[in-house]
Amino acid sequence: MSGGTLNLFIGLAMGLNLLALGSSRLPSLIRAVSLQGVLLGVMPLLLEHDTFDWRVVLVALATMVGKGLVIPGLLRRAMRAANVEREMAPFISYVPSLLLGAGGTIAAVALARGLPLLPEHAGTLLVPGAIASMLTGFILLIGRAKAISQVCGYLILENGIYLFGLLLIHSTPLLVESGILLDVTVGVFVIGIIVDRIQRAFDSLDTRKLTTLRE
């Protein structure tokens, strides 16, 4: 039964959200994000299909390669170049951000029950998973000080939006999907360069230092 498998995958992705919130080491954060990307890439194949659709397979492959290999590779390179391994002093520390993420996940599940969804989407965890991933992304974006962690937050946020997009996979043109994926890849590529520049200019990736002006 593909609905159960899909729910299992979304559940795993939600678990990875919490792992990303709780891990202090950047490599494990990047690993969580890339694993979530691969899980998300498999999901279009698990949705109910009446006919074989080559566009869906293409989207799935592109997502898996993009989110699972290319983007994490870029992030790892930026990490090595900047020589940071660990988020030292986040704005929101790990236990509170874990509790926030868990509260957000539960709220997302409760909220999705109250939404007027189409009957074919009511049984799946797609909507709660999407909301929970976006909340996790927000928490990472707000709560972390290192630029690379913030990029990971942005990626998880984008994963949440992608989960929403899965609801409409048959009506969204392939061009839009690939456009989003390309945007994200280019975004991460650019951020990788910026991270390198920040590191050279400020000797640190702490975004708190960016708020003070320097000549």
Add this chain to the structure above:
Amino acid sequence: MNLILAVILRLAVWLLLAPLLPGIINKVKAWVAGRRGPPVLQLYYDLAKLWRKGVVLSTLASPGFIAGPAVAWVALLGAAMLMPLGPGGTALSFRGDVLLLIYLLALARFCTAWAAMETGSAFEGMGAAREVSYAVLAEAAIVTAVLSLSVQTGSVSLVTMLSPSAGAGAVLLAAGLFTVLLAENCRVPFDDPNTHLELTMIHEVMVLDHSGPPLAAILHGASVKLLLFAVLLIQAVLPLGALSAPAAAGALVAGVLAVTVGVGLVESWLARLAFRRVPLLLTTAFLLCLFALLVAWKGGAK
């Protein structure tokens, strides 16, 4: 008459089998490290030796120093009496006995901490403070786990709560309860039962000044607690009620052995966590149980 016989039989099972578990854990650790290790029955020898020895009492200590371990031991045995044993059911069961179980465990912890403070040593006070501050988080996790079982089965009695499996959330619940087991019994990621370095130990600090029979009661109580948590974990996860009686008994014994070996392997492969990382792990255990509760709630409402 029959009831008294059943209670005595159960008491004998818990009293006699519990000290086996630490022996098995030590054997597994020795085997992984390539040593021969102490015999599996080592704790029985230790208990017999301690029972014959005298007690050294501090001049500061009140009778609570002796009473604490005794009350803790009795409370743990009482909790063990409430726990059903697979197909054997339970000797006494009533509505809400799971709450009594949680409170008996808390009483045992309180008495151990109290007896530790009786010595008047700041060092043991520190150990008691650590134990209690971890227990706050571990108790939240176990209460959530019990709540999720209760929601799953719609009952507050241990026999009916534990006979079916925990449903879809069983994996989450198993991981959460295993972490709680490690924390509650002071096993490795939280505490090292072998260490005697003053800055790192928790449980061992509290019992440092006990000797003779009270120490034997504490050690035996700790092994009963370990067996209690292993039995709880296995019964919460496996659908023992759906199996035939011999199969369920076999599954229970095999499960408890597997948990014990698992503890030994965790202890061989992991190092102790730094103190400031412990709350994170315990919060994770709490969240695992919370999500098991969520799955039970959502699955039950469908």
